[in-house]
Structure formats: C-alpha cells, structure tokens
Amino acid sequence: xxxxxxxxxxxxxxxxxxxxxxxxxxxxxxxxxxxxxxxxxxxxxxxxxxxxxxxxxxxxxxxxxxxxxxxxxxx
Numbered sequence: 001x002x003x004x005x006x007x008x009x010x011x012x013x014x015x016x017x018x019x020x021x022x023x024x025x026x027x028x029x030x031x032x033x034x035x036x037x038x039x040x041x042x043x044x045x046x047x048x049x050x051x052x053x054x055x056x057x058x059x060x061x062x063x064x065x066x067x068x069x070x071x072x073x074x075x
Contacts, residue, residue: 003065004030010060011037017056018043025057033069035061049073 004027011025018024023043029036037057043049058071 003067006064007035007061007068010064011057013060014056018052021046023052028074033067035065035068035071036074037071038075039073 007030008027011027014025018041021043022041023046024040025043026038026040027035028038037053039046039049039052043052046052053071053073058068061068061071
C-alpha cells in the first residue's frame with residue numbers, strides 16, 4: 001500500500017530525534033486519512049508527547065501524505 005509506505009518513510013524522518021530522547025514511534029494503522037501510531041520508550045509518558053505528535057510527527061507525515069488528516073497515539 002503506497003500510503004502505508006509513505007507514512008513509514010515520514011516516521012523514519014522523525015525517528016532520529018525521537019531516539020535521541022529515548023523514544024520511538026511505530027505505525028499501527030492508516031485509515032481514511034487518520035494515522036494511528038504507538039509511542040515507545042520515553043515518548044510514552046513524556047509531558048510533551050502531544051507536541052511531538054502535532055509538531056514533529058504530523059508535520060513529517062503531512063509533507064509526504066498531504067491527505068493525512070490526523071495523527072493519533074494509541075496505547
């Protein structure tokens with residue numbers, strides 16, 4: 001699936017910054033413009049996780065997949 005691969009590529013762009021802070025991100029689902037990810041490591045409980053999702057992950061995803069409407073974290 002092209003969109004899945006594009007989202008994975010976008011997440012790969014964010015990975016170095018997340019890993020540097022002790023975290024990581026995993027793609028769980030792409031469905032109708034909504035991207036669901038699971039945060040790992042330090043990112044799971046970080047007080048700045050919403051900032052990470054909106055300003056780092058979402059920005060990278062929107063650059064590669066303009067049809068993306070939201071990035072949501074799942075447990």
